[in-house]
Amino acid sequence: MPRSPRSARPGTTTIHDVALRAGVSVATVSRVLNGKAVVREETERQVLEAAKALRYVPNVAARSLSSRRSQTIGVVLPDVHGEFFSEVIRGVDLAARAKGYHILVSGSHSDLGEMLDVLETMHGRVDGLVVMAPEVEIAALHLSLPPGLPLVLLNSIDPERDAITIDNYGGAQAMVRHLAELGHERIAFIKGPRQNADARERLRGYRDAMGEEGRPTSPALELEGDFTEDSGSAAAEHLLLAKPRPTAIFAANDSMAVGALAALAAAGVSVPGEMSVAGFDDIPIARYVTPPLTTIRVDIADLGRRAFGLLFDAIEQPLAPAPRRDCIKTTLVARGSCRSPHPSKKTRPRPDRELRGRRKGEES
Amino acid sequence: MPRSPRSARPGTTTIHDVALRAGVSVATVSRVLNGKAVVREETERQVLEAAKALRYVPNVAARSLSSRRSQTIGVVLPDVHGEFFSEVIRGVDLAARAKGYHILVSGSHSDLGEMLDVLETMHGRVDGLVVMAPEVEIAALHLSLPPGLPLVLLNSIDPERDAITIDNYGGAQAMVRHLAELGHERIAFIKGPRQNADARERLRGYRDAMGEEGRPTSPALELEGDFTEDSGSAAAEHLLLAKPRPTAIFAANDSMAVGALAALAAAGVSVPGEMSVAGFDDIPIARYVTPPLTTIRVDIADLGRRAFGLLFDAIEQPLAPAPRRDCIKTTLVARGSCRSPHPSKKTRPRPDRELRGRRKGEES
DNA sequence: ATTGCCAATGTAAGCGGTTACATGGGCATG
DNA sequence: CATGCCCATGTAACCGCTTACATTGGCAAT
Secondary structure, eight states: OOOOTTOOSTTOOOHHHHHHHHTSOHHHHHHHHHTOSOOOHHHHHHHHHHHHHTTOOOOHHHHHHHHSOOSEEEEEEESOOHHHHHHHHHHHHHHHHHTTOEEEEEEEEOSHHHHHHHHHHHTTTOSEEEEEOOGGGHHHHHHTSOTTSOEEEESOOOTTSEEEEEOHHHHHHHHHHHHHHHTOSOEEEEOOOTTOHHHHHHHHHHHHHHHHTTOOOOGGGEEOOOSSHHHHHHHHHHHHHOSSOOSEEEESSHHHHHHHHHHHHHTTOOTTTTOEEEOSBOOGGGGTSSSOOBEEEEOHHHHHHHHHHHHHHHHHOTTOOSOOEEEEOEEEEOOTTOOOSOSTTOOOOOOOGGGGOOOOOOOO | OOOOTTOOSTTOOOHHHHHHHHTSOHHHHHHHHHTOSOOOHHHHHHHHHHHHHTTOOOOHHHHHHHHOOOSEEEEEEESOOHHHHHHHHHHHHHHHHHTTOEEEEEEEEOSHHHHHHHHHHHTTTOSEEEEEOOGGGHHHHHHTSOTTSOEEEESOOOTTSEEEEEOHHHHHHHHHHHHHHHTOSOEEEEOOOTTOHHHHHHHHHHHHHHHHTTOOOOGGGEEOOOSSHHHHHHHHHHHHHOSSOOSEEEESSHHHHHHHHHHHHHTTOOTTTTOEEEOSBOOGGGGTSSSOOBEEEEOHHHHHHHHHHHHHHHHHOTTOOSOOEEEEOEEEEOOTTOOOSOSTTOOOOOOOTTTTOOOOOOOO
């Protein structure tokens, strides 16, 4: 079996072996394999044949050492779990693989220091980064980030950097309009954490749409919340005491809406009979609570997919000046938790088509 | 600013720069940084100081080229989503990071060819692999896998390879015992896909425990299923026609149990009044369905964690002969969907503590 | 026939580390 | 004081690939 003296270690075929077998130089092999220069057709054929016969796989480390490219991007996420996490990864992964990139993942970062460590060790290992970080820490992040490295921010904007965002504003507006259309006048809103950009945008969308629809807004209708179920419950309990009592509650995320549902059930308030409830995100359980939750769906995989798209552009064409932007549109999903507040014009609750979708069970 | 002539490109500090600044040779710097040899304390101090001052970060490609180690492992999963996916990654990630390893992720593989491609391109890029593949494809996988590469199988066993498994057998037994203890005689079982190892083990656990508890088993009590909600519904509908009708349904996974719940609700059969229902996996929605589902919890993050543990051992100490094994234990989580079939000895359904846990809402 | 040019290919210098081997100084021993 | 040994360190050869530059041969123009 032909094997160059250089690669004595068995099991490793190098570019030299291929060159030897094809009767050409390593340079030619490299050229053929990378398509970076003109090679006679006959030569190319021989090289490809030799490579295939030898089951040659280029050594990535060597390639990346000399070319200064790793064909890998890093994805760094904070402490988010479940559906969101997996969908982001899936989106990025699919898009990346299509372009021949690999992804280096690091999740579950609860504090900044840890995140910076990871970023540090990823340096040199990746050609670009997709990062999701709490707003407050963006500044600190910049300082310790390699200056030339393409970076796409998820979920938090920075005027200087490329970023991809969710149309929180439009989604919130759509929900308010939906509720207004159903006939609701007093629509309460449960806010998210003040420092969360998504939460702020959703609040803004709520306020603007309320104004546009000629609905009254007031501090009494805006409850504090922190995206947890408990805060949603607490807010709902407060609202039950308000007079006049609102007829609809719009929570800035599904978890709080679920909390609100629980509180209302505990208080014996019927949903959607006496009170409509809406959320935001369309988390998986949204369709399983009672009644199924009307909410705003965000296509998270698409978020990942586009994040990679932006990053890819930035890597391939680093010169483009203005920060790149992309925005994920949202969809309103009407389920059973909202209906008209006027018993007379009661809307017939149509069975939710999606409730019994054929989702594959997660294998154990 | 000191910069060796070799590294003309700005922004990149090499080991030479550090050596120069510390007044030693590159070999010494390397030795200090890797702790692979004895170095005078004074020298070590100077090197570390220089490295820190220069913000030196070793070039991974170079290191991996000469050392033939990438400090990276690959995680290749099929088309699984959501909680399961994210938890596996989280477990592996946390364990890997603790040992200084990175993880290269690739998910959403629906067909074997795609999976093999990924495995191919990961070759040389990773020191080991955590792979989850459908049973049937394991063989094909072996053929095209680099022979020396440490590999840990998730979720499917192969006598030759290291693998980590879930205690499906024990979990199923525990559930049957639980139901038997509540007083159920006729306990039906909804099976999973025949080619799925988890499903087979759960079935085995069900049968053995039924025997041990002196409960009758019969083909009529074992329904076909494929892990989807729909198959769970269909099975439940079948069971309602059986005579005598069973008093409990144990589904091989939660999705089918959820489907069964829906079918029972549609048929006006009260759960757990007339029929108890149990699942397996404890997927997130299990606690949100009505009534909350009694099920078997599997600590998926632990699965990932231990998978890395096994892999790490295999990488560090490749000589160990026997295939390494590890098994994840399960926990029974009693919620509202099961209770005694005898109205007389009705067990008081205690409120499920976990129903209103303070789970952080997934951000946006 | 000589010259010039171009396309196709070869040669070899890196890329930035690791590490086998060489070197040199200090100290105990004969 | 010469000898030998060992510890700490330096020198330089790789690791496998990319690529700037050199080389070659063929053909058109002179």
